[in-house]
Amino acid sequence: MTALVIGLVLAACLVRAQSVQTGYSSDALYNLANSYARAGKPGMAILNYERAAMLAPDDADVAANLRAVRASAGLPAEPQAWLEPIERAARPATWAWSALIGVLAVGSSALAARLTARFRSLRRMAAVAGVALLGLTIVNGVIEWPRLHAAVVLVAGTPARATPAPMAEPLFSLPEGQTVRLLGEHEDFVFVQVTTGDRGWVSRASLATVVP
């Protein structure tokens, strides 16, 4: 009972902390991305669509416009993960609260088993539900992890170089709007990998991370 009370108090504090006045809004990011798309800046548009998708992966408009801008920029479609329906089932905040409820359910079930032999079926159902909620949240985190370490190229023809130096040999060039995976960094350069598997060092100023 004490743990439950503490959990609820913590949750209330987090709800209050999350409700900030300044920050990111999925709708505002989506509208900003639309503005950049209309202005003919696919890199900035894709970056803001990706950011909106972080907050609202279930928003069909965000996904549709992201696909449209990618296609119009001549970029290949991003590969679809088979676990993506889980990602789109709910927003990250919902998954967070689900995980908290899951912990409460599993913990309460375990404690109840210590305290009473009654309500065995109910306790088992609560434990299974809690584990399921926790598991789904973890899966959602696994799906979101690459996006947390992704960046969008903002400058057309950005060279990917063999070493992290401005005069290093260029290996290939990246089109504006290309989403890359960040593997490392050194001073003013980041080591990126594209969907084809090619890797190279790119000037930090030529791209922006999806999560600032």
Next chain:
Amino acid sequence: MLAVPAIAPASVVNATLDPPVVTIGHSALLTITTLGTGTESTIMPFVGGLEFRIVSQSHRFETIKGTTLTTTTIVVRVTPQMVGTFAIPGLGSAGEPVTLRVDPDRLVANYSPVTHHGSNPVPVVATALAENGIHLMADGAAFVRLTVPKRQAYVGESVPIEIEVGLRSEFVTALNGLPTLIGGDFTLNNLSRQPERSERSVAGKPFGLFTWHSVIAAVKPGGFAFSVEVPLTVKFSTRPKADAQIDDLLGDPFLQNHFGPTVTKEVKVSSPATELTVVALPTEGRPADFSGAVGSFTIASDVAPATAAAGDPLNLRLHVTGSGNFDRVDSAMLRSADRWKTYPPRSSFSASDALGYKGEKIFEQPVIASQAGVQTLPALEFSFFDPATGAYETARSAPLTVTIEKSLADAALTAPSAGAPAAAAAGLRPDHAVSGAVASSLVPLYLRPQFVAAPSLLALLFGGAYLGLRGRTPRDHRQSRAVARVVGQLQAAARIGDSAQFLTAACTALQPILAARWQLAPEQITAQEIGMRAGRDGDELRALFELADEVQYSGEAFSAADYSRWTRIVVEQIAAGQSS
């Protein structure tokens, strides 16, 4: 003198060269066909580096309508003495030259080896003074002249020199290598691989002249004498000297060496020694960034682009222009500067002369501005030693100003300026009405540390509580187990019809419970004690204990209903006792 058909005004001359391209060590055949009315003689043109030898000559006379036409055909073997492209003038149908290209042999870089007549070439120093400081070989076949414009230089200073090699083609059959510097601690740099070719008359004799340009640089101070050496293959006449003098008087190269025995020898011809005093660079006043550049230089700097975003690399360039030892011209450019990230520079040199003595060296350094706004790149400096003034000089460029705008990543959350709608906007879904939901971060809530702390703390609390209760068995579990054990004993006694055992088990099970309730020892629980403490509420218990005493003696048997009734009473008392 070679007598070949005259090229009369009415003559038609045709010359062919087969093959037009040869490698060194091989010959080409020059066929000259002249169609005319006479047989006047002419002299073959002199071409330095080519040896001409007549192989055959024929005449054919035809009379057509009373006019006699003469066709003269001369076949000449042309043997090159060095690689290059040679023009044999005045033989083409329109008077244009016939061209022979001579390629190097695959095994030799530039010059074909000739027949070797000894393990060591014979060194010959040109000593016979002819004119203009030219020292001919003793037999007058060649000369080598080294021209140095100054007699004093500084260590590291590049001094341009000129090497002239004059050859008489009738005596010198091959030039076997490039000139080399003999004596002195000098390095011979940038020697031109293909010499300039011309002709010169020295002491009344025609010489093919080969001129190389180069620069020398001294590596240590001191007084040095040095000369230039060139390997040659020379034909020596074995005729008596008196006969050779007659040949010389005739002046015809073909006659001179065609008639009379000759031998070839490899010799090395050297120029007279030249003295040069090398002075060490002064240590006083030497700038800290002096890299060893000696010469006369000016610098300028620029940066491109003039406007960039923060984080974008800019290209800062330093131009060093002038004359001197550009191989020692070096600059670290900006080692460090406030608000700038600098990288090591790289350089490139473009010479404005064949020697690399004059030109421009450009240093390019990538620099990255760390802050937006109008930024200034500090002035660049370059230090060198000027041999004209005999002092160190430091050239400075002007500071450069560039405008650095906010980086694209920083501007990502700023709305773009209105512009013409892009084609990509056609299929976009409309804007959303912005709700009040705002997140402090794009990181999912469940991955933020402050949120992860909540379920973690909860898990810890639950875990601690679970472990704290590990030693405790749930009360109803204990009750059920105790009741089950007693009921088992009672049923076992009932099954065999042993009423005494049944009642004894019942009393034994009830005694601890009642003793705990009344704070007594279990053996103190008797029928009398129960009657005193429980009153009328304990009638059934008291009866149970009294009956137990009686049955020990009477052996009274119970019915099934009795067993069931006493069993229910015992279970109720045990449950009541444990719950209290």
